[in-house]
Amino acid sequence: MPFYASQQARLTAADFDPETIVGQAMIKAAPWDSIIDFATHPSFCGIDLYPRQRTLLRLAYLETEQMTDYDRDVIEEWRGGFSARDAIGVQPDIWDRVKYLQDNGYRRFPHIQAVMGRRAWKGLFGAVLGTEQIAYFFSLDNWQAHYGIIEDKDGYLSVVATTQAQAKRHQFRDIASMVEHCTYLQGHIASSKDYELAVRTPGDMRRLARLQSAGITPEHEIASLRAIALSTISDVVRGAAGFANFYDEAAHFIQTGSSKSGEEIYEAGQPALDQFGKDALTYLPSSPFSKIGFFFRLYEEGSVLMRSGERITRDDIDVEAGLEEQIADPEMLIIQLPSWGAYLDWERGSELVGTRFPRPIQWPPQGDRPENQRMARLRLKNPDKFRVEREGQFAPVIGAYLDADKVDDLFKPLTWRPPLVAQRYGKFALSYRAHCDPGRTGANFALCIGHTEIAPCDHCATPPKEQTSGPCLLCKIGTYWPHVIIDLLHVWKPQDFPIDPETGKATIDYVMVQNDLENVLSRFMSTSKMSFDQWNSAGMIAALRAKFSPGIRVGEVTFTEKENQIRWERLKSAINLGWVTSYEDHFYDDGTSLLRQELLFLSEKNTPTGPKVIKQDFGPVTTKDLADSFAVVTTDLLHQSLDRWTQDQLTAHAVGSTYIAGLKSGSELERAAQLGVYKGGHRAAGRRAQEQMDDYLLARRRGRQHERRYSPGVARPLGRPERRFWPS
Numbered sequence: 119m120p121f122y123a124s125q126q127a128r129l130t131a132a133d134f135d136p137e138t139i140v141g142q143a144m145i146k147a148a149p150w151d152s153i154i155d156f157a158t159h160p161s162f163c164g165i166d167l168y169p170r171q172r173t174l175l176r177l178a179y180l181e182t183e184q185m186t187d188y189d190r191d192v193i194e195e196w197r198g199g200f201s202a203r204d205a206i207g208v209q210p211d212i213w214d215r216v217k218y219l220q221d222n223g224y225r226r227f228p229h230i231q232a233v234m235g236r237r238a239w240k241g242l243f244g245a246v247l248g249t250e251q252i253a254y255f256f257s258l259d260n261w262q263a264h265y266g267i268i269e270d271k272d273g274y275l276s277v278v279a280t281t282q283a284q285a286k287r288h289q290f291r292d293i294a295s296m297v298e299h300c301t302y303l304q305g306h307i308a309s310s311k312d313y314e315l316a317v318r319t320p321g322d323m324r325r326l327a328r329l330q331s332a333g334i335t336p337e338h339e340i341a342s343l344r345a346i347a348l349s350t351i352s353d354v355v356r357g358a359a360g361f362a363n364f365y366d367e368a369a370h371f372i373q374t375g376s377s378k379s380g381e382e383i384y385e386a387g388q389p390a391l392d393q394f395g396k397d398a399l400t401y402l403p404s405s406p407f408s409k410i411g412f413f414f415r416l417y418e419e420g421s422v423l424m425r426s427g428e429r430i431t432r433d434d435i436d437v438e439a440g441l442e443e444q445i446a447d448p449e450m451l452i453i454q455l456p457s458w459g460a461y462l463d464w465e466r467g468s469e470l471v472g473t474r475f476p477r478p479i480q481w482p483p484q485g486d487r488p489e490n491q492r493m494a495r496l497r498l499k500n501p502d503k504f505r506v507e508r509e510g511q512f513a514p515v516i517g518a519y520l521d522a523d524k525v526d527d528l529f530k531p532l533t534w535r536p537p538l539v540a541q542r543y544g545k546f547a548l549s550y551r552a553h554c555d556p557g558r559t560g561a562n563f564a565l566c567i568g569h570t571e572i573a574p575c576d577h578c579a580t581p582p583k584e585q586t587s588g589p590c591l592l593c594k595i596g597t598y599w600p601h602v603i604i605d606l607l608h609v610w611k612p613q614d615f616p617i618d619p620e621t622g623k624a625t626i627d628y629v630m631v632q633n634d635l636e637n638v639l640s641r642f643m644s645t646s647k648m649s650f651d652q653w654n655s656a657g658m659i660a661a662l663r664a665k666f667s668p669g670i671r672v673g674e675v676t677f678t679e680k681e682n683q684i685r686w687e688r689l690k691s692a693i694n695l696g697w698v699t700s701y702e703d704h705f706y707d708d709g710t711s712l713l714r715q716e717l718l719f720l721s722e723k724n725t726p727t728g729p730k731v732i733k734q735d736f737g738p739v740t741t742k743d744l745a746d747s748f749a750v751v752t753t754d755l756l757h758q759s760l761d762r763w764t765q766d767q768l769t770a771h772a773v774g775s776t777y778i779a780g781l782k783s784g785s786e787l788e789r790a791a792q793l794g795v796y797k798g799g800h801r802a803a804g805r806r807a808q809e810q811m812d813d814y815l816l817a818r819r820r821g822r823q824h825e826r827r828y829s830p831g832v833a834r835p836l837g838r839p840e841r842r843f844w845p846s
C-alpha cells in the first residue's frame with residue numbers, strides 16, 4: 119500500500135462528515151470493555167485465547183475485577199513458582215504491584231518483560247499489547263492534544279531486533295497483522311509496508327481537511343500513529359514521540375563491531391517514551407540466554423521486591439554488590455514461562471472460556487502422548503539447551519575462551535601496512551595457506567586463506583629490509599617476526615541454497631561449492647596448500663587435486679581432540695601476541711563479522727579427557743566453522759615462529775626452565791606475556807608504532823571518508839549478502 123498524495127486528498131472529498139468527526143472527538147473512552155473484549159470480540163481483534171493467556175492479559179491490564187477464580191489460582195501458582203530453582207511465573211509481590219498501579223491511575227503495566235521458551239506465545243502477546251496501544255491512542259481522537267504534544271507530530275511504536283529482517287519477520291509482522299485484522303482499526307490504515315505501518319486518527323482527518331480547505335494538498339502521508347521495524351544497527355528515531363518500544367529477542371542483542379550494545383540501545387530508546395508517562399509501553403519478549411547483558415539486568419531489577427526492597431533470593435541468581443540497594447520498580451511485570459506455559463489447561467477450554475481447543479501449540483515433556491514424548495526426547499538429547507530454549511531458564515555464564523579486547527585488536531588496521539580487505543586475487547610473490555571446514559549436514563562450510571608478512575622490529579619498530587624473520591641489526595635487541603594476514607574468508611550457508619525437494623531442507627550444494635573453490639584457487643595460484651577437515655570432503659579433494667596438483671597441495675587433515683586443543687592454545691597465543699590480523703567479513707547478521715562473533719563466543723569446557731574449546735549450543739552464535747578454519751591457517755603459518763619465540767623468551771629471560779608441555783601448548787607464551795616480558799606484540803612495539811596509531815586514530819576522527827576506507831566489512835547494506843562475491 120504505497121502512498122499517493124492524490125488518493126489521500128480524495129479521502130476528505132468523498133464522504134467526509136465533519137459533524138461525525140467532531141462528534142467522535144467528544145467520546146474519550148475506548149469503546150471496548152476489557153482487554154479480553156478487545157482481543158476476542160469480532161468488533162476488535164477477534165482472536166481465540168487459551169485460558170492462561172486470558173489470565174496473563176487480565177494481569178497485565180490490572181483488570182482484577184474481571185478475574186475469575188481460575189485466573190486467581192493461576193496467578194497464585196505463578197507467584198509461588200517464581201522463587202523456585204526453575205523459575206516459572208510472575209514476581210511474588212505481584213498483587214502489591216497491581217494495587218500500586220491501580221491506586222495511581224495506571225491502565226496497564228508499563229514495562230513488561232516476557233522471559234519465555236520458544237513459541238511460548240510471546241509474539242502474539244506482544245501483538246495484542248501493541249495493537250491495543252495503537253487502538254487506545256486512536257480512541258483518544260486527537261492523542262497529541264491529550265498528551266500536550268504539537269499536533270503534527272507522529273507517534274511511534276518501535277520494534278527493535280538484532281536485524282531489521284528479524285524485526286520485520288517476527289514481532290513487527292505479528293503487530294501489523296493484528297492491526298490489519300482488527301475491525302476497529304483496519305479502515306484507518308493509511309499505509310502498510312513490510313517495515314512500517316501507519317494509522318490515520320480522526321485528528322489527522324481534520325488536519326487533512328483543514329489543509330485542503332486552505333488549498334493545500336499535502337505531499338506527505340498524514341497518519342500520526344506509526345509502527346516501525348528497526349535493527350539494532352539503525353539509529354533510534356531521535357526526538358520522536360514514542361508510545362511503545364518493543365525489544366524483540368532482547369537477550370540476544372550483542373555488540374557486533376559497529377553496532378551498539380543492548381544496554382546502549384535500551385538507554386537510547388527509552389527517553390522517547392517519557393511524554394506518555396503511565397501510558398507508555400515497553401515490551402521485552404525473549405527466550406533467555408546467559409546471565410549477561412541488559413535483558414538479565416532488567417530481569418534482576420524487576421525482581422526487587424516492593425515491600426522489603428530486597429531482591430528475591432534464589433540460589434541460582436548471583437547477588438551482585440550494589441544490587442541489594444536497588445529500589446523496587448512497581449511498573450515492571452516479569453512473566454517467565456516455558457514454551458507450553460501459556461497453553462496449559464487447554465483441554466478445559468469449553469469449561470473455562472467457552473472455546474474447545476483441538477490441541478495446545480506447545481506440549482510439556484511430561485505426559486504419555488507422542489507429543490509429550492517428543493519433548494522429553496529433546497530434553498534428553500541436550501538438557502542444557504532444552505532448559506534455556508524450551509523451559510525459559512537463564513543459563514549460567516560460561517567463561518569466554520578468548521579475551522574480547524584481544525579479539526577486537528585482531529581486526530584493527532596495522533600501522534605498518536595498508537588496511538586489509540578481502541582479496542579477489544592472490545599475488546604471485548606470496549605463498550598462501552588455505553583451509554576448508556566442510557560442516558556436517560545443515561552446518562556452514564567455511565574457507566580461510568592467509569599468508570605471512572614480516573612485521574617491523576618488535577623493539578625499535580623499524581620496518582624490515584627483507585621478508586625474512588630474524589634479529590634486528592639496527593637496535594640489536596629486537597626481532598623481526600612473521601605476522602599472519604588474512605586474505606579471504608568465505609562461508610557457504612545452507613539457507614543460501616534452494617530447498618532440496620526430497621528432504622524439504624535447505625542444504626549446501628557441494629558441486630557449487632566445489633566450483634566456487636576451483637574459482638578461488640585459480641585466482642590464488644601461489645597457494646602452497648589447501649587442506650580440508652576430514653568430514654565429507656573426499657570427492658571434493660579428488661576433484662581439486664586433479665585440477666591443481668602438484669602446484670597446490672590439496673589434502674585432508676585429521677586432528678585428534680588433543681591436537682585440536684593444542685591448536686586453540688596456539689591460536690590464543692598468536693592473538694594475544696597480536697601476531698595475526700584479519701579484515702572483517704560480513705557473514706553475520708546485517709553484514710557484520712562472523713569470525714569476530716565465533717571467536718567471542720568460544721568457550722572452554724572441562725571434559726574427562728581434559729579441557730575442550732567448544733561453540734555455544736544456543737544463543738546468538740552457535741557456529742565455529744569459520745573460527746576453525748581461521749585457527750588452522752593461523753597456527754599452521756606461525757607454527758615455527760611461535761615455538762622459536764617461546765624458546766627465545768625462555769633462554770633470554772629464564773621465565774621457565776624447560777617446560778616442554780607449556781611450550782607446546784602455548785600457555786607459556788601467555789605466561790611470558792603476562793609477566794610483561796613481551797608487551798602486546800608488533801602493535802605496541804615502541805613509540806613509533808604508537809605515534810602512527812595515534813595519527814591514524816586522529817585521521818579517523820577527522821574524516822568520514824577516511825573511516826569508510828578503513829572499515830570495508832562494516833559498510834555493507836542491510837540484508838543477506840550475496841552468496842558469491844567474486845564475479846566469475
Ligand SMILES: [Zn+2]
Nearest residue numbers: 575578590593
Ligand atoms: Zn630493532
